[in-house]
Amino acid sequence: MLGAGNIALEIAKRSLGAHMLLMDVVSHNIANVNTPGYTRQRGVVETTYPFGVPGMGYMGIPGQIGTGVEVKYIQRLRNDFLDRQFRQENGVLGSEEAKEGVYDVIETMLQEPSDIGLGSVMSAYFDAWQELSVTPEDPAIRNMVIERTKNLIDTFHHYANQLIDLRSEIDFQIGETVKKINTLAHQIADLNGKIEQALAANQRPNDLLDKRDYLVDQLSKLVNVRVEKLDNGGISLFVGSMNIIDDRRVNPIEVFKNTEINASDVSDLSNATTKFVSAYGNKGWNGDKIRFNGSPDGDGGTFSGVDPYNTSVNTLWVKFFSDSPDESVKYVALDNKSLRSGKLFGLIEARDDVIWNALEKLDKLVWGLVSRANEVHRQGADLHGNAGEDIFLVPDSIYTSSRPQDLVATLYAGDDSSGLWKSSNFRGIAAHVYLNPDIDGHPERLAAARQDPTAGVGSDGYYNLSGDSTVAVAMAQLRDINMGQTSITVNNYTINLASPANFTSDMTLKSTREYFDSWVSGIGSDSENNKTIKKNVENLTKMLDLKRKQESGVNLDEEAADLIRFQKAYNASARLVSVMEQVMDTIINLGRA
Amino acid sequence: MMRVSNTFLHERMLYDIQSVMSRLVRAQNELSSGKRILKPSDDPLGTALVLRWRGQISKMDRWQKNIEELQSRFEMSESNLDTVKDLLTRARDIFIRGGSDSLGPDEKKALADELDQILQELVNRMNAKYGDRYLFAGADVLHKPFEVQKDATGKITAVTYHGYPIPSRDPSTGNLNDEAWLPVEVGEGVTMPQNVPGDWAVMKETSSTTPSDDLKMFRVIIQARDALLQDKNLSVEQYTDANGNQEAFLDTIDKVLARVGEALSYIGTKVERLQGLHTFYEKMRVNYEGLRSKLEDADVAEVYITYSKEQLVYQSALKVASNILTPSLIDYIR
Numbered sequence: 001m002l003g004a005g006n007i008a009l010e011i012a013k014r015s016l017g018a019h020m021l022l023m024d025v026v027s028h029n030i031a032n033v034n035t036p037g038y039t040r041q042r043g044v045v046e047t048t049y050p051f052g053v054p055g056m057g058y059m060g061i062p063g064q065i066g067t068g069v070e071v072k073y074i075q076r077l078r079n080d081f082l083d084r085q086f087r088q089e090n091g092v093l094g095s096e097e098a099k100e101g102v103y104d105v106i107e108t109m110l111q112e113p114s115d116i117g118l119g120s121v122m123s124a125y126f127d128a129w130q131e132l133s134v135t136p137e138d139p140a141i142r143n144m145v146i147e148r149t150k151n152l153i154d155t156f157h158h159y160a161n162q163l164i165d166l167r168s169e170i171d172f173q174i175g176e177t178v179k180k181i182n183t184l185a186h187q188i189a190d191l192n193g194k195i196e197q198a199l200a201a202n203q204r205p206n207d208l209l210d211k212r213d214y215l216v217d218q219l220s221k222l223v224n225v226r227v228e229k230l231d232n233g234g235i236s237l238f239v240g241s242m243n244i245i246d247d248r249r250v251n252p253i254e255v256f257k258n259t260e261i262n263a264s265d266v267s268d269l270s271n272a273t274t275k276f277v278s279a280y281g282n283k284g285w286n287g288d289k290i291r292f293n294g295s296p297d298g299d300g301g302t303f304s305g306v307d308p309y310n311t312s313v314n315t316l317w318v319k320f321f322s323d324s325p326d327e328s329v330k331y332v333a334l335d336n337k338s339l340r341s342g343k344l345f346g347l348i349e350a351r352d353d354v355i356w357n358a359l360e361k362l363d364k365l366v367w368g369l370v371s372r373a374n375e376v377h378r379q380g381a382d383l384h385g386n387a388g389e390d391i392f393l394v395p396d397s398i399y400t401s402s403r404p405q406d407l408v409a410t411l412y413a414g415d416d417s418s419g420l421w422k423s424s425n426f427r428g429i430a431a432h433v434y435l436n437p438d439i440d441g442h443p444e445r446l447a448a449a450r451q452d453p454t455a456g457v458g459s460d461g462y463y464n465l466s467g468d469s470t471v472a473v474a475m476a477q478l479r480d481i482n483m484g485q486t487s488i489t490v491n492n493y494t495i496n497l498a499s500p501a502n503f504t505s506d507m508t509l510k511s512t513r514e515y516f517d518s519w520v521s522g523i524g525s526d527s528e529n530n531k532t533i534k535k536n537v538e539n540l541t542k543m544l545d546l547k548r549k550q551e552s553g554v555n556l557d558e559e560a561a562d563l564i565r566f567q568k569a570y571n572a573s574a575r576l577v578s579v580m581e582q583v584m585d586t587i588i589n590l591g592r593a
Numbered sequence: 594m595m596r597v598s599n600t601f602l603h604e605r606m607l608y609d610i611q612s613v614m615s616r617l618v619r620a621q622n623e624l625s626s627g628k629r630i631l632k633p634s635d636d637p638l639g640t641a642l643v644l645r646w647r648g649q650i651s652k653m654d655r656w657q658k659n660i661e662e663l664q665s666r667f668e669m670s671e672s673n674l675d676t677v678k679d680l681l682t683r684a685r686d687i688f689i690r691g692g693s694d695s696l697g698p699d700e701k702k703a704l705a706d707e708l709d710q711i712l713q714e715l716v717n718r719m720n721a722k723y724g725d726r727y728l729f730a731g732a733d734v735l736h737k738p739f740e741v742q743k744d745a746t747g748k749i750t751a752v753t754y755h756g757y758p759i760p761s762r763d764p765s766t767g768n769l770n771d772e773a774w775l776p777v778e779v780g781e782g783v784t785m786p787q788n789v790p791g792d793w794a795v796m797k798e799t800s801s802t803t804p805s806d807d808l809k810m811f812r813v814i815i816q817a818r819d820a821l822l823q824d825k826n827l828s829v830e831q832y833t834d835a836n837g838n839q840e841a842f843l844d845t846i847d848k849v850l851a852r853v854g855e856a857l858s859y860i861g862t863k864v865e866r867l868q869g870l871h872t873f874y875e876k877m878r879v880n881y882e883g884l885r886s887k888l889e890d891a892d893v894a895e896v897y898i899t900y901s902k903e904q905l906v907y908q909s910a911l912k913v914a915s916n917i918l919t920p921s922l923i924d925y926i927r
């Protein structure tokens with residue numbers, strides 16, 4: 001029999017090599033037991049091609065002879081379907097987490113229910129008027145009313161400024177998130193290149209694939225992404241219809257302050273406003289939040305109006321390379337059909353929905369409270385018998401009138417066709433209302449008494465009705481009277497108020513107190529809702545991730561068992577070599593004995 | 594059989610421990626603050642109710658304070674008017690004695706002097722102050738309501754009312770109109786006058802708004818005094834009011850007394866009503882406070898039990914974790 005010993009030696013050698021490789025894979029697994037995103041690998045072994053092909057020159061051995069073993073390839077044990085599911089939920093988790101942070105800040109700011117929040121400051125203000133109604137002529141109590149009024153105004157400012165600051169903070173976070181998205185996109189595109197190279201060289205770039213999957217996982221928390229596999233092993237990523245990674249090329253997302261973008265660089269300018277609206281989610285946004293250097297209809301004018309909040313409104317655009325189908329377009333707005341989940345979406349919703357609504361409600365509350373208070377106060381008489389002045393004013397550099405009761409609610413009444421900042425609306429009033437300086441320091445100018453032309457002024461200059469408390473009672477009753485009510489009657493004295501046409505429908509049927517209460521509990525239930533969803537999604541994401549890890553994670557026991565198995569096989573193969581050596585020895589020394 | 598990887602085991606354990614921990618922290622917060630609702634989102638509906646009850650409670654506290662202030666003001670008025678009543682009763686006695694035929698001029702002069710004393714004291718009482726405000730000045734609390742005119746000898750010849758007349762009410766007739774009088778809120782949309790108006794209490798006889806000598810209480814005493822000084826008989830002489838109508842002195846002072854009595858009973862009923870409201874609010878406050886507390890405050894016993902339970906779970910989770918996570922087959926390879 002010919003050459004049998006040679007084959008056996010060769011088989012033993014192959015086995016040694018294969019098992020060494022298998023043990024290498026095991027070591028790699030063990031080494032990466034804690035590496036995030038690592039997928040366990042397994043060497044797939046096969047028998048090598050058998051020796052002896054049937055044919056004319058066939059040497060007459062009793063069959064094909066096995067030629068040993070080889071590691072065909074190293075397999076990555078991962079389930080794509082779980083990946084997709086995980087990424088989808090991860091996006092929702094990202095957006096809900098972003099909103100949760102904002103709700104937490106707002107709820108902390110509200111400090112309700114408690115004895116120190118805006119609710120009790122408002123109570124203290126109305127109580128001061130009550131107290132004045134008992135002793136209207138007392139200068140000490142008049143001073144107290146003024147101090148409580150100042151405190152009320154300060155609290156309004158504090159709340160509004162906190163919300164506005166929170167909004168700028170979110171602006172910053174949006175910028176940071178976009179930066180992170182772009183960084184991840186670049187890394188992924190980079191990996192695409194390396195993976196494609198490896199595949200072209202017929203290698204299995206398992207670890208690179210792991211890295212890429214892990215980066216996509218991270219990206220999926222920031223923005224909703226859809227993965228499309230390419231034939232060359234690369235992937236393309238889409239945010240809705242926007243192609244942010246096209247194989248090795250990245251179309252980065254960019255954020256601009258609305259003053260920074262050049263109208264001519266933007267696609268479809270005639271729709272810019274609506275595009276912008278949709279870019280920010282549909283609720284709470286009107287077109288006034290974007291102002292190009294050119295107007296949408298292309299007449300080159302700039303939008304007028306002063307935004308008392310913040311002119312640095314960001315918008316999100318996907319930048320396209322100049323080889324995009326439309327040569328002239330550099331930027332396309334990321335619209336709300338594309339943006340559906342992820343931290344970015346959550347931040348935008350928090351900014352333009354959550355915070356915006358909170359500000360809007362606060363403004364409405366302040367507007368309703370101060371304009372009604374002014375109207376009532378003007379119909380009273382002060383200690384000298386003069387008609388009361390407005391207590392609350394707003395800067396007329398911002399608004400059309402310095403009198404809050406004269407402001408008109410065009411914007412919130414649903415006028416978003418023009419979509420411009422209305423300098424005549426009441427927005428920002430919570431941050432800008434101030435105490436009439438004529439009244440500040442002049443407690444005698446508070447009008448607690450009714451106006452009565454027949455009552456004169458005494459020789460000492462004091463009104464003959466200085467003990468009357470009718471208007472003070474009316475001021476205090478404003479707390480519980482619907483903001484839309486057109487008159488207040490205290491005893492037989494009727495104070496007429498302007499028609500509530502200026503007020504929006506959610507204000508007219510509520511008193512300031514009710515409006516505040518429903519504002520607080522509304523934020524509470526939105527926040528609760530957010531927390532519930534977040535908790536569910538968090539659970540779901542965790543479960544999906546664990547399910548993935550169940551399949552892809554390294555189990556040390558398993559690896560140890562494999563290690564023992566492979567070691568035994570390796571030992572056996574080594575033994576085979578030494579046996580073959582003896583066999584050879586026998587042959588070589590045949591003639592000697 | 595489920596495949597278990599080490600990462601899976603580790604993360605699962607961590608996740609569970611963290612959920613227990615967050616429940617533990619929640620219970621701890623409730624225990625240390627004593628509150629069940631720490632943020633509106635803890636119970637939005639409960640928050641809405643708590644805010645409502647809090648609003649009610651703070652309003653009732655305010656009404657309570659208003660009521661207490663009104664009560665002490667009414668008590669002050671009451672004691673002044675009581676004195677006025679006593680003075681007038683004494684004056685009535687003098688009127689009866691002054692109607693007797695047996696009195697000589699000197700005795701009548703003595704009676705007149707006494708009436709003069711009573712007159713001055715009446716003016717003082719009606720000008721009584723509570724703090725800095727004149728009690729019977731109507732709305733014109735900063736100005737002295739009853740001014741006297743004296744002749745060269747210092748005798749009071751007339752008393753005029755300078756306070757502000759109650760709007761839309763003729764003080765010469767009828768009852769007090771609650772609605773028209775210095776309102777103080779003592780309930781939801783319920784107002785209470787702060788006091789009895791002085792011009793009504795002294796029976797102003799005309800509806801003139803300019804101060805004039807038309808106050809029955811003072812006129813009758815001045816006229817009686819002057820009649821006695823002129824040695825006239827009070828049962829024969831007639832009182833002439835500001836409108837020129839004549840009436841017997843005794844009948845007139847009886848009317849004035851009746852008006853003061855009316856004022857006193859008016860105050861009495863107000864004080865009684867205020868007392869009733871005060872008691873009512875005290876009870877209601879307890880109710881509202883209970884409703885609020887039930888929603889807002891933590892049930893300490895219950896939370897403590899939850900806390901102990903979670904702590905137990907937490908500790909056992911830790912123990913299990915420390916046992917499970919350490920060994921693996923690797924440990925047994927020699």
